[in-house]
Amino acid sequence: MTTRCDRTQAWTALAGHYRAHGRDFDLRDAFTRDPGRAAALSCEAPEVFADLSKNLVDVAAMKFLLDLAHECGIEPRRDAMFAGEPINATEGRAVLHSALRAPRGAAAFSDEVHGVLDAMLAYADVQRDGTASGIRHVVNIGIGGSDLGPQMAVTALEPWVPTGLQMHFVSNVDGHDLTRVMRRLNARETLFVVASKTFTTQETMTNAMAARQWFLAQEGMTQADIARHFAATTTNVRAAAEFGITTTFGFWDWVGGRYSLWSAIGLPIALAVGGTNFRALLAGAHAMDRHFAETPLARNLPVLLALIDLWYRNFHHFGSRSVAPYHQGLARLPAYLQQLEMESNGKRVDMHGELLPYATSPVVWGEPGTNGQHAYFQMLHQGTDVVPVEFIAVKHAQHGLADSHTKLLANCLAQSQALMLGKSADEALAESAPTAAAGYDRARLAQHRSFPGNRPSTTLVLDRLTPRSLGALIALYEHRVFTTGALWGINSFDQWGVELGKALANRLLPRFASGDASGLDASTAALLARLRS
Numbered sequence: 250m251t252t253r254c255d256r257t258q259a260w261t262a263l264a265g266h267y268r269a270h271g272r273d274f275d276l277r278d279a280f281t282r283d284p285g286r287a288a289a290l291s292c293e294a295p296e297v298f299a300d301l302s303k304n305l306v307d308v309a310a311m312k313f314l315l316d317l318a319h320e321c322g323i324e325p326r327r328d329a330m331f332a333g334e335p336i337n338a339t340e341g342r343a344v345l346h347s348a349l350r351a352p353r354g355a356a357a358f359s360d361e362v363h364g365v366l367d368a369m370l371a372y373a374d375v376q377r378d379g380t381a382s383g384i385r386h387v388v389n390i391g392i393g394g395s396d397l398g399p400q401m402a403v404t405a406l407e408p409w410v411p412t413g414l415q416m417h418f419v420s421n422v423d424g425h426d427l428t429r430v431m432r433r434l435n436a437r438e439t440l441f442v443v444a445s446k447t448f449t450t451q452e453t454m455t456n457a458m459a460a461r462q463w464f465l466a467q468e469g470m471t472q473a474d475i476a477r478h479f480a481a482t483t484t485n486v487r488a489a490a491e492f493g494i495t496t497t498f499g500f501w502d503w504v505g506g507r508y509s510l511w512s513a514i515g516l517p518i519a520l521a522v523g524g525t526n527f528r529a530l531l532a533g534a535h536a537m538d539r540h541f542a543e544t545p546l547a548r549n550l551p552v553l554l555a556l557i558d559l560w561y562r563n564f565h566h567f568g569s570r571s572v573a574p575y576h577q578g579l580a581r582l583p584a585y586l587q588q589l590e591m592e593s594n595g596k597r598v599d600m601h602g603e604l605l606p607y608a609t610s611p612v613v614w615g616e617p618g619t620n621g622q623h624a625y626f627q628m629l630h631q632g633t634d635v636v637p638v639e640f641i642a643v644k645h646a647q648h649g650l651a652d653s654h655t656k657l658l659a660n661c662l663a664q665s666q667a668l669m670l671g672k673s674a675d676e677a678l679a680e681s682a683p684t685a686a687a688g689y690d691r692a693r694l695a696q697h698r699s700f701p702g703n704r705p706s707t708t709l710v711l712d713r714l715t716p717r718s719l720g721a722l723i724a725l726y727e728h729r730v731f732t733t734g735a736l737w738g739i740n741s742f743d744q745w746g747v748e749l750g751k752a753l754a755n756r757l758l759p760r761f762a763s764g765d766a767s768g769l770d771a772s773t774a775a776l777l778a779r780l781r782s
């Protein structure tokens with residue numbers, strides 16, 4: 250049904266096009282030659298507008314990339330995902346996070362999904378009313394997908410969180426993480442949510458046990474109080490019950506950890522923003538699902554972004570992509586995307602286990618603008634590597650500080666402009682440089698002060714950051730990751746690469762008590778000795 254990208258005619262055409270035109274493509278010339286470029290390379294999707302025109306693509310590259318998508322069978326593969334076929338072949342599982350946000354009756358498992366959703370949102374709305382419930386602190390204990398998605402969304406939707414409710418996220422097995430939060434808690438006012446798809450993850454179980462111990466050590470707290478102050482979100486309902494948690498919201502193995510914020514794992518989001526807003530988040534994601542499922546590939550935003558990602562990774566050989574959300578609420582988006590993209594597509598064999606002859610996931614990284622500008626943007630503008638940047642601008646702010654918002658947006662536009670336009674040494678020479686050392690050779694100084702330009706970027710624009718637009722934005726990223734994975738012919742839904750480290754940590758653990766270093770390599774043995782002594 251699917252063909253690997255390097256075995257298509259379009260791949261050969263792309264290689265030829267890259268050599269003839271792609272390598273030396275110049276954005277500035279492209280805009281001069283084609284006044285319609287910005288309009289032609291823009292795309293509207295639900296809640297998200299994308300300006301793709303500052304990317305190193307021309308009409309021919311886009312045509313060959315779209316041919317590639319067709320030849321690789323992106324549409325049948327996408328349809329297979331939505332239809333619940335077991336496309337996660339190595340684990341024999343369907344990939345149905347889209348079913349979690351489908352309206353009642355519109356997708357597989359609707360009764361189960363809406364049954365849990367209704368119960369979870371009813372519970373969240375009761376707990377969220379602090380005057381009635383007495384709950385003022387929610388502590389989500391989870392890691393990876395059981396932490397990053399909810400944490401990112403709660404941060405993004407902060408204006409919807411009641412002022413009297415403090416949301417905390419504890420993930421690291423490093424006890425500093427939990428103790429930092431516990432210092433601020435009052436047991437009577439605290440709800441712990443233990444979030445783990447498997448309910449076996451070392452970090453989460455260790456923190457959950459420590460939290461329970463702390464809770465029971467607080468004055469007046471007994472085992473009976475656990476029922477009111479602990480909830481679990483998991484596919485392993487039995488393990489949660491064995492742990493002593495009676496309030497449990499379940500989900501299913503066809504929901505991948507990094508795709509799970511729409512499931513019961515979203516409980517902290519619902520607690521923070523309420524049931525109605527959680528439903529709006531799901532509705533935004535569903536609108537993007539429809540866009541991905543129904544829009545022709547040439548206007549399908551997740552597909553277009555994925556094709557440009559592949560063009561950069563496999564032909565331009567760019568090793569990373571920087572995400573710069575110009576909205577403080579999206580501060581955790583880059584961390585969330587790191588798991589989504591790198592755990593999904595950081596693979597070196599195809600679906601049949603064959604070694605790949607081309608690169609897959611880039612490194613995804615970033616910080617909110619304008620903070621990043623004062624940290625690493627220097628490298629983006631003048632460093633030796635080209636890093637495509639993804640700007641996210643939000644037209645309307647949720648605060649009344651009009652002056653700051655206009656400055657924020659001006660900075661966002663200025664950065665993509667500067668990356669593209671650059672500044673020649675001649676232009677730099679013609680300028681005054683008040684902070685330059687007196688007597689420093691002016692021509693040499695102009696080299697330091699010049700910018701190569703022609704550095705690519707994409708700008709995504711939201712009208713406002715709301716539960717609905719956030720849902721659409723996240724689903725856009727999910728489908729983009731799906732599409733690049735499908736083009737590369739890999740399974741984006743397993744994560745065997747995290748297993749080895751987990752197993753070795755479990756084997757090392759008893760050696761900290763015993764000191765036994767037999768069979769260890771000399772480096773690990775010496776480090777073990779140093780850390781124990």
Ligand code: F6P
Nearest residue numbers: 393394395445446447450506747
């Ligand atoms: O890091 C591997 C991983 O399995 C992630 O995919 C997952 O999100 C995370 O661990 C947490 O797993 P769980 O929700 O089962 O605790």
